[in-house]
Amino acid sequence: MKTAAIWLRSLLFMAAFYGWSTLVALYSLIPLALNKPQQIVSVGQFWSRSINWLLKSIAGIDCVIEGLEHVPPGAAMIAAKHQSLWDTAIVLGIFRWPAVVMKQELLRVPIYGWLCRAQGMIAVDREGGAKALKTMLRDAQTAARHGRKLIIFPQGTRTLPGQSLPYQPGVAALYRELKIPVVPAAVNSGFFWPKHGLKRPPGRIVLRFLPAIPPGLKRDAFMQELESRIETAQAQLEAETRAAL
Template sequence: MMWVRSLLFNASFYVWTALVATAGLPLLVSPLLVRVGQRLWAVGVVVLLRVFVGVRHEIRGREHLPDGPFIVAAKHQSAWETIIFFLLLDRPAYILKKELLSIPLYGWYALRGGHIAIDRKGGAKALRQLVLDTRAAAALGKVPVIFPQGTRTAPGADVPYQAGIAALYRGMNLPVVPAALNSGLFWGRNAFMKTPGTIVLEFLPPIPPGLEKGAFMTELESRTEAASDRLLEEGRR
């Protein structure tokens, strides 16, 4: 039964995505309209998840989001968190790998929506450009969203945190809000099958600016991993 339900979700997800991407082409005239389209798309995916495979979500810790500018550093286990921040933040600016911009339609929307691309092979020069681009986005009132491990990871996998988040923390002088989650239990990386249940995303208390690089990275990783492990255990129960 879950195979059939997963098939229905996967098919409807791609149909919905193609429909929004093609019908929404006129929205490319305005970044504001692109954001409206992205939010509409995200709402549709959340509804499809609930209807076809029984996956819901719960958001905790909204009280930890600062009133002023900040950066979200989120755990990355699934495609789900590349979608949900369109609904959780007024103006998210995802930090994504440069290669994604070459994807037809997706790349157009990413550029016009003001998301931030990084050349992961570009070394120190790419990190400096990342800081400049993220500063520009924050100056426009956007909230940068970065996945510090740089890729989707299986639940419980030990994957190091990358230099991008350290560069942003040092160069932006903004609080960083860690976000823990357990989405990989229900929508695994490249997994055809989806599992019914409730994805939990939890915003943790912000890490204030000013820490030394090593101390910041240790604080971010230890808090995010401990909270994500707790949510994984909760999800498995």
């Protein structure tokens, strides 16, 4: 596809995405005002799936989920690479009522923050030290007791393709305290929905779930296993993506 056409389709997608997301967010104020969290969850699922439709129909980007058989039923933690907004949106459509570990600052965003709070997302004050960690663990334990999937991005922020940042200790604390399986995941969304810039080249976004790490490992062994699995799968997925572009 010619560069000009890619840019045009990219701009059309972004206009449609922000326009549609604004309408959905405004509609979500109704169940929010009525204190209907389950309805907010349902709207979030619909919004998540509609993003994939917009990506395919406007930008020519397919969205593929691989390895769902590795995700156990009931409470589990998904520890995923994070490259774009797509990563946080797609989990709303894959899992029923997931609990996403997110930056506390996002709760201050009008409407978005209100909806996250109503859905019981897990906010983390990254400057809060031991008190913030205790709050995160308490909220995560509540989510796990309800059988929810916890979504965490163990590097704490979005990365660029090929970039690797340190893995933060919060994921180890959750693993130790919750004693639930941890499913590593790799993603190549940064090639098609980059951290910076508007270009959305056609192709295939892949979220690849890997075999679960069972509870019970020592902290260092767990962290080493988690990073090894994610980074190995990430390198393979990115190589496949570069070859296809």
